[in-house]
Amino acid sequence: MSKKMKNIPIILMGCGGVGRQLLQHVVHCRPLHNNMGIHLRVVGVCDSKTFLVTPDVLSTEFDDAFLMDICQTKSDRLSLEKHFDSGKCEASPYSEVRRKLNDIAARLGFVLVDCSASSETIEVITQIVNLGGCTVLANKKPLTGSMEEFDQLFLQPRRVRHESTVGAGLPIIASLNRIISSGDEVTRIVGSLSGTLGYVMSEVENGKPFSEVVKAAKDLGYTEPDPRDDLSGMDVARKGLILARLLGQRIDMNNIKIESLYPDKMGPDMMTLEDFLANGLPLLDNDIEERVKKASSDGKVLRYVCILQNSTCIIGIHEVPKDSALGRLKGSDNVVEICSRCYAHPNPLVIQGAGAGNDTTAAGVLADIIDLQDQFPYTNTGN
């Protein structure tokens, strides 16, 4: 018996936490996607050293057992090189990826999924999209380089999806694109887009010293190994830049005013992590405490947010009303408030929920892949 199916070839770059979780989701969702008339056919995977591809991308795919093997390999923190001799794939060094992907794109339309953290994928992604392929990004860096690179990639906007670059799987990009395409002009976006800094700001609100809250967040695994990677605001700034560019702002990272939560003299090049935690961080407590008190006396609380308004993008601590969606935020949820003609102040569109984690980030990537299905033709598959 044959069934009308969409057959969507996928090549994955980056098999760390999110990429690995994505492969697991793909396997787990087989029955669901089969019911939807969709088959996701993984034909290549790539880590920072090695590119594995099926012997014939037109007719073969990695079977689920092999995909699970790959997940195990990456879970064991080993390289994909391990699978060289499996007989199930051809392997190339990473330096060959671009040439290989171009060769494949000439023969096959596929979705190039970027779950890496590399700043070097933008060229190959753009090339694949402009050759007729599609891309789904969890990696923010391809979208936060030069404006020219961004423009080149979005020459084919319908073949590019990147929900998981802002707020993980939260439907922020999809919703914003709907608002924009309906001509509902966005006047302001305020977002708490770091689970880590959301947690920190809601805890200091309760009177706890900043230094203790940051150390607790580190112990809970909420922060990067060096919490300064969160406290610098750079990650929030990348998300802010992506939203700003969707709104039509033609800006770069260096046009964004970013408030770091530690001074330059406590930076990683000036102070060891241990020194920062023991001696630097406590010096910051008083200032934060003063700001919390000042805000509180005005019925407000502090949040670390990105604010997009009047063609600018500002990243930093901001006083927000206690009884707004942002002000009521607790724990590590993300929230965005979008004001527009239809969602006018003080009643913005609010989207809130978990904005981090491999599971939800990979779910956002998978939803993006499925949303690209109309780019692929039906094939009659024996079933």
Added chain:
Amino acid sequence: MSKKMKNIPIILMGCGGVGRQLLQHVVHCRPLHNNMGIHLRVVGVCDSKTFLVTPDVLSTEFDDAFLMDICQTKSDRLSLEKHFDSGKCEASPYSEVRRKLNDIAARLGFVLVDCSASSETIEVITQIVNLGGCTVLANKKPLTGSMEEFDQLFLQPRRVRHESTVGAGLPIIASLNRIISSGDEVTRIVGSLSGTLGYVMSEVENGKPFSEVVKAAKDLGYTEPDPRDDLSGMDVARKGLILARLLGQRIDMNNIKIESLYPDKMGPDMMTLEDFLANGLPLLDNDIEERVKKASSDGKVLRYVCILQNSTCIIGIHEVPKDSALGRLKGSDNVVEICSRCYAHPNPLVIQGAGAGNDTTAAGVLADIIDLQDQFPYTNTGN
């Protein structure tokens, strides 16, 4: 000079508030959509009496001046019959619509937009979709008939969009479809999906008598002319049914437990509107006041919600925690809380904002139309 464009033909059923607003949005968004490489070509409009269509659907369209004339006609509460003699269209009586639309569908792929409130459009919509066309619905009724009708329409799920059937333009359906397609199993949805009842429940929370709040809501224009149309819960039940069916529940309206906010003996067939407002409604004050007090003593507040859980759909007054997104709701905003694996209790995905009004409802319809663009081929248009 020629430019690669998507040319999307549209036929609109229902030119009342939402339909008329949609035509205005379409005209207003011409420059935006042109930049996106999209031209929306309105080739037909239909009210309850008359179907107007361009003389040649393959090559002509209603120009913007004519679309604005149509808006004016409907704003003046006149029939489209008025345009019979304009020379810009062919006209048919409503009884011919189905045959006419089938004829057009045989020659042209188009989007059939249902902004009517009719329960009789389901057959023609299904027919058009199964002939290769697309549909966008603001009208809930085609989705709330029999399960069989629903199944027939969703044989081609990618060609059906209906964001504005639940929460107006709020991105609820789009977000839910993303969650479902990523295999993130939804365990519970609780939604306050009536701006009117949201307003009523948040006002009685402050100690005002139910009867006075309902009358105030009527005076503010928040309710239907007969507020019992809101208080019956039927409109919320239709939205609940649509969400339930998206989650895979195979149920009909008569499987839904609906709590009406007035007893049968005060129904429109038993009591005039005047009698209900003057003598019926005040009799309900005590009961609501008691329930508000009881909830309050548990740290909760009352909300009129739909609850989807364990394959059931329940509509009625429900106690919710004061400090949840639902509990904090004020005014006429809609809110939904979606619990799933990725958005687990007590941290649901929350979507909140204006859930009514012609502007936002029509914006949701327009976003749906634009989202269907991949169903239409590029054409080279002289520009």
